[in-house]
Structure formats: structure tokens, C-alpha cells
Amino acid sequence: MLAAQRRELLLERLQLNGRIIAKDLAAELGISEDSIRRDLRDLAAAGLCQRVYGGALPVSPAIADYATRQGVEVPGKQRVAAAAAALIRPGSTAILDGGTTALAVVRALPLDLRATVITHSPTVASALAEHHDVEVYLIGGRLFKHSMVACGAAAAEAARGLNADLFLLGVTGVHPEMGLTTDDADEAAMKRALARQAADTYVLGSAEKIGAASRFAVLPLTEVAGIVTDVDPGHATLRALSVPILHAT
Numbered sequence: 001m002l003a004a005q006r007r008e009l010l011l012e013r014l015q016l017n018g019r020i021i022a023k024d025l026a027a028e029l030g031i032s033e034d035s036i037r038r039d040l041r042d043l044a045a046a047g048l049c050q051r052v053y054g055g056a057l058p059v060s061p062a063i064a065d066y067a068t069r070q071g072v073e074v075p076g077k078q079r080v081a082a083a084a085a086a087l088i089r090p091g092s093t094a095i096l097d098g099g100t101t102a103l104a105v106v107r108a109l110p111l112d113l114r115a116t117v118i119t120h121s122p123t124v125a126s127a128l129a130e131h132h133d134v135e136v137y138l139i140g141g142r143l144f145k146h147s148m149v150a151c152g153a154a155a156a157e158a159a160r161g162l163n164a165d166l167f168l169l170g171v172t173g174v175h176p177e178m179g180l181t182t183d184d185a186d187e188a189a190m191k192r193a194l195a196r197q198a199a200d201t202y203v204l205g206s207a208e209k210i211g212a213a214s215r216f217a218v219l220p221l222t223e224v225a226g227i228v229t230d231v232d233p234g235h236a237t238l239r240a241l242s243v244p245i246l247h248a249t
Helices: 003-017 022-029 033-045 074-085 100-108 122-130 153-159 185-195 236-240
Strands: 050-052 055-057 093-096 115-119 134-138 142-144 149-151 164-170 173-175 179-182 198-204 216-219 226-229 245-247
Touching: 003 022, 003 033, 003 055, 022 033, 022 055, 033 050, 033 055, 074 100, 074 198, 074 226, 074 245, 093 100, 100 122, 100 164, 100 198, 115 122, 122 134, 142 185, 149 153, 149 185, 153 185, 164 185, 179 185, 185 198, 185 216
Parallel strands: 093 115, 093 164, 115 134, 164 198, 198 226, 226 245
Antiparallel strands: 050 055, 142 149, 173 179, 179 216
């Protein structure tokens, strides 16, 4: 089998099974495990998979740039956003992450909601301008343009003074073994800093993120109160997640 044919097969298996175990596939094809690993390195370099110990997982489309992500799984994000918006109770204080799903949460909030929203996303903060009874606190710092959020030491320091009822967390990957991941180390650190300041953290987990993985760990699944997702309850990956699931319909 030519290398190009092997890589095509690897992508098919990744889509079908949700993961590749290099040792098992090498034995099935009668080739060396090193050959499979070389193929996976090439696929990862092309952005087509996420390598992990012993194999690979699907790469999340949520790692694309901000403008591109605005067109990814829009109906699913809207369903997740509507369910997540309902978690922000009148009179509560909520931390809202950045990203396109978080922006959809703002659009799903009732215009007469009376609450406090803290965010490190200038895009999210601007979208709250029409919510006249929502107090908005914007965390500043270095702007990470990929997700349009503030990160870095100044932003993390500002986060330490917060206390919130709820954090709506955006990630690029939700996986039973890898946990919650994203594709930038500084952004992952900022998400952890915000999660530490909230009583409960809920993950905005639209379908394209379930079963996918990115390079940097954000939190283990045991540290969140639940995942808000539009994925069918019978989905195998969803059943393997050891965390409460809030189904968005």
C-alpha cells in the first residue's frame, strides 16, 4: 500500500472510529508501527489529526481563525447557546468566555435580563451593549486575536479578584480521555484562571468539539459541573464522558 493510500485510510478510520491506535492498525495492515506514526506526523502537520500517545484523535474545526469559525456548525451553536443562556439566572454573576459560541449566548439572552457578566472578550462585551440591565465588566490584557480574548499575565491577575456564580467555558475539544482542550497554551491558562473564580463551570460543547482534541489541556472533566451540547444522547463519545450532560434541543 502506497503512503498516500495509507493516509487516506487513516483519515477514513479516524472519521469512522473517532481515534487511531497505531499499534493495532499496524498489525492489521501488516506494516511497521513506525510507518503509521510517520503517516500520523504528516497528517498532523497538515492539520488533519491531533497526535496523542499511541495514536491520534480527530482535530477540532474550532481551532480555525475567528472569522472562519463564525460559519462552522451555526445551528448547533445556536442550540447550545440557548440552553447555556438559560443557566444565567436573574441577579447572578456570570463569567462568559470568548469565541463564537459565547457570542451566540449573548444573542440568546433576554433583553430584560438583570445580571452581571464578566468577560475577557471585547467582542462579547460589545454585544451586551443592548442589554441595559446587564452590568458588564471587561478584563483587559494582551489580545489573542485568534479568539478575540484577552490573555497573559495582566488578564490572569485581574481574574484573581473575581467571584462568580457561573462560568460558561469555551473549548475546542471535549474527549473522555484527553479532557477539555484548546489550541493555545496562554488561552488554556486564562480559561483555568477564570474557572477557579466561579462556583460552577459549564462547557459550551457544540457537536464539532465532542470527541475532538487539541494540543493544550484546559481542565479535566471532573472539574466542571456539566457540558451543554447538541449531540444526540446516544452518541458513544457522549456516553463515555463522566460528567452531567445538558442536552440542547
